[in-house]
Amino acid sequence: MTDTERPDAGARDTAPGDHANHSHTRTDACAPAASARTVAEQLAIVLASVAPLSPVRVELDAARGLVLAEDVLTVTDTPPFDNSAMDGYAVIRSDLLSASPQNPITLPVIADLAAGTAENPRLLPGQVARIMTGAPIPDGADAVVPIEDTDQGIERVAIVRAPGAAAHVRRAGEDAHAGDRVLRAGSVLWPTRVAAAASAGTSSVLVHPAPRVAVISTGSELVTPGSPTRRGQIPDSNSFLLSAAVAEAGGIAVRIGAVPDDDDVLRALLAELAGSVDVIVLSGGVSVGAYDVVKAVLKPLGTVDFGPVKMQPGKPQGFGRWPATEQAAGPLIFALPGNPVSAYVSFEVFVRPALQRLLGRPILHRRTVTATVVDGWRSPPGRAQYMPVIVTNRTDGTENGTRTEARPASRGGSGSHLVAGLAQASGLAIVPEDATHIRGGDVITVMLTS
Structure with a gap:
């Protein structure tokens, strides 16, 4: 099932010639109902429910x-023993202080020491041992002459340069x-x-450990990619999108694929998964439609909260846990909108930080940069917008050398169904709730996603 976001909410503003920096047009009109949470409020609820998984x-x-x-x-x-940092010859440095290309010093080679050898011949004055990188330095030796400073002799070797003190010797510890x-x-x-x-x-x-994350798409209209489709059917892309996102975030994706709009089927599947995964991510069926199966199954449990979040795309959200048992707490549940861009944005904003915390990673959020807008667009009033954008670095002719630019990845802007354009995006431009127009030349924050 899909969410109820307006597909034209992110249509581009093509008005020419407007290049004022930081000139987002702002409005207080059409604000969402007070019951809607901000993105920050929803994220705080999510992260308060998440702790690193128990160590293994x-x-x-x-x-x-x-x-x-x-x-x-x-x-x-x-290292556990003195060893050679070079292929060459282990030597007693005092034997070679006068060595030069004009005055090579020739000495007998008494041993051939490869890496891993246990041999330890003691060098006496006037003797050397051929030695490979990583091999133990033999007793009596105090330097290594690189092979390049010799004639590479096997029984006797001519050395044409005196080594420095402890040259090419890696000391134990x-x-x-x-x-x-x-x-x-x-x-x-x-x-x-x-x-x-x-x-x-x-x-x-x-x-x-890495969290195990079950990924489920809901909707009787969904079929496996590559299967024949009839009127009203579409390929399931969300389970592949979200499974790949889970893996990229460090989790172990358990892709279930698509399930039909059948309460009993979904309820049985969730109950079966609850004991084997740490997180369940569902897409679709979370809005106000007649067949919103996810909401119908989970809301009566009393452990999953559904409500609007002041964002676009991704307004309808559900989050909570499957009911606990005597043995363990139930897995976390994220119920995301069904349109692909909505699902992806919701994953990046809410699910990915939660996975980072389950992993115990110190940094929860994607890196952000400031970028100059190339082509403007509209943003819905009262909602933070996450616009898929292409981020590029261009020479700006100043001493700084380059500037970061961002343009919408799709001609349709941030419409929640525009999955083909999403494939071109390298970031999500974050538009504040009170901005309605982003114009060319504005500087905006971008969350980098690739």
């Missing part, structure tokens, strides 16, 4: 993108000592941090 221990190769629930300490010194903290609790395990944990000798970490 996972193997390091399954931890990418998760958030540490405890500090990571080094098990041993890192140079990176960290046993017991040092290498990662703090609350750190997101991006690839470099996974590497740091591995270098510290850690094979598993305590993390907040």
Whole structure:
């Protein structure tokens, strides 16, 4: 089912020649009913209901993108032994102080040390050992001569440059000592941090797990993409859109697909899912139509609140939990509008921050930038508008070098059904509730989505 937003509410303003910065036309007329919440009020309700998921221990190769629930300490010194930073020859530096291209010094090679070797030949004055990067420095050696400064000899080697003190030697504990903290609790395990944990000798970490998120589209008109359609039927794009958004946000998407407008079918499906997921995201059936199945099933439970939010698109919203059991609290439920742009905007504004908090991530919200509007558009009075826009950086001829520009991603503006234009968008321009016209040259805040 679809929401009841006006498809022309975001039509572009094509009036030419208006370029005044910060000149949004504002009005207090046509304000929504007092019962409607602001975006900030709705988001506060959502986030007050969300806490990081209880920590679990996972193997390091399954931890990418998760958030540490405890500090990571080094098990041993890192590196655990003196080793070579170069392919070359381990040497006693005092043997080579006079070496130069005009005066090469030739010495016998008594060993060949590869990375991973346990050999430890002791060098005596006048001796060298060929050594590879990462191999342990042999006793007696105090520097490494890179292979480029030699004739690459195997039994005897001519060295043409004296090494500096401790040249190319990585000392034991140079990176960290046993017991040092290498990662703090609350750190997101991006690839470099996974590497740091591995270098510290850690094979598993305590993390907040990724939430499992069931994604359901509702509507008897929806069919699987690629299936034949008859009059009145359309492909289900929302379950694919929202599942991809869940995965991009760090969650584990469980895409259920489309279900018909049947109260009993939806009620049974939700009850079945409640014990296996952390979040349920539904799209469609949340407005005031005769077949709004989501509202019909969830509102009588008394644990999901439905009401308008002063935003466009995305005005009809539902949020709460499936009823708790003796074993656990029920999963969070987000009931989003059915039109694709409405569903996507609602996900970005409300669902994505909640998923970030469930993950334990320190930053909940997308990055924002200020951008100069290229082509203007209208915005409905009394509602914050989220306009899909294409964001570009252009040379502005000033010492700053570039300026960020934004233009609507679709000729239809922010109409809630315009999913093809949404594919071109790289951000959502955020228009304040009291602005009705955004004009070329205005400077506006944009939430970056890609």
